Amino acid sequence: MLSDKTGCWTPVALSADLPAGTVMPARTPAGPIALWRSQSGRAAASADRCPHRGMRLSHGFVRGEALSCIYHGWSYARAGNCLRIPAHPGLAPPETIRVETHEVEECGGVIWVAVGETTAQPPRLEGVVPLRSLTAHASVAAIEAAAGATAGADGLAWRAQDAEHIQLLLVPQGDEETLIHVLLGDNSGPSQRIAASRAVESLRRIAEDLQTKGTAP
Template sequence: MPSDTAGSWTPVALSADLPPATVIPAWTPLGAIALWRSQSGRASASSDRCPHRGMGLSHGFVRGEALSCIYHGWSYSPAGGCIRIPAHPDLVPPETIRVAVQQVAESDGIVWIAVGEPAMPPPRLDNLAPIRSLTLDADVAAIEAAAGEKADADGLIRVADCPWVRLLPAEQIGCTLIHLLVEQGRSVADRITASRIAEAVRRRAETRQKDMA
């Protein structure tokens, strides 16, 4: 992924897959996160572990501008501080109760998470429209071989026999998440074709990965 000496950006989801007042699990090189969007539309990334009893916050729920744990309802702000403990409604939670958070940026329909402190914003994916995300049981090298092209400086892999299709990978533990994009202005039929192409790349990449094991 695009990086500099201070940090890098990981594309973790499509903006369309994170509507207001929802939380989903995601992953970065720093570990599992709860990716959530407040009622007002702000995207945030919190460590996927409630400090109370260790429950995954990605199983929780969003109310207003806070993420709440499904277990006992402890609520956290986008900055990570605990702001409410339902069992003690009159208590102001101490500042020491908090979850780790990571910087979030959105551009061109992609949600990016910072790893470290990147000096530059995420790359612009001008003239590209995101279609869907899918997980491959293959590494980036196998995906590049299956697509017939190497990733460019922005991390995008062009599909050699269909150059208007791009794949944006994000390596995870034992698999790779890829976001499928097509050039702006493509028809519905082209988008369906692109999805089928991505599935074909998936099959080739996974077969190659198994052959290399």
């Protein structure tokens, strides 16, 4: 995560994992969000709670440029305003019906979501491309201990045995769970991608072991 005085950017997902016309749950330091991509391809982030009766919007569906709630079908624009209430088709929803939204930036195949007022932009990750994301049942500290390195604003730089340089973006999902985005050099071939993927799975096992034994920092 990249923080400044009043806000931070969180790498919530890889672009490839959010196709057009879909919604998925994600997490920021401010809580759960519904991360969605409109039919025209624009990514958006809303609080994961419908203003009507509180249903999770990440259980909803995308139609065109709007996110709709699965419960009673209220639909919301990227800016958070309510566009339509199916039970009252002739009613223009009042401006007061809104879902909280977050600023979204996509760069280098990573989707970043802002929490709070950010003055900076998300980090530009030069020379790397996303490989995959995986979840570890271990804290960020346990993963850092397993890797023998500490994460900075650009993530954790790690060189595994028999694998090339790997960059890991670590996103806490609670006290003992971490989302890991794996990035590799942009000239990596298939065998390097496979080796890196296995190396990170092995790192995850070690970190989870440290967590389970209570030996994580």
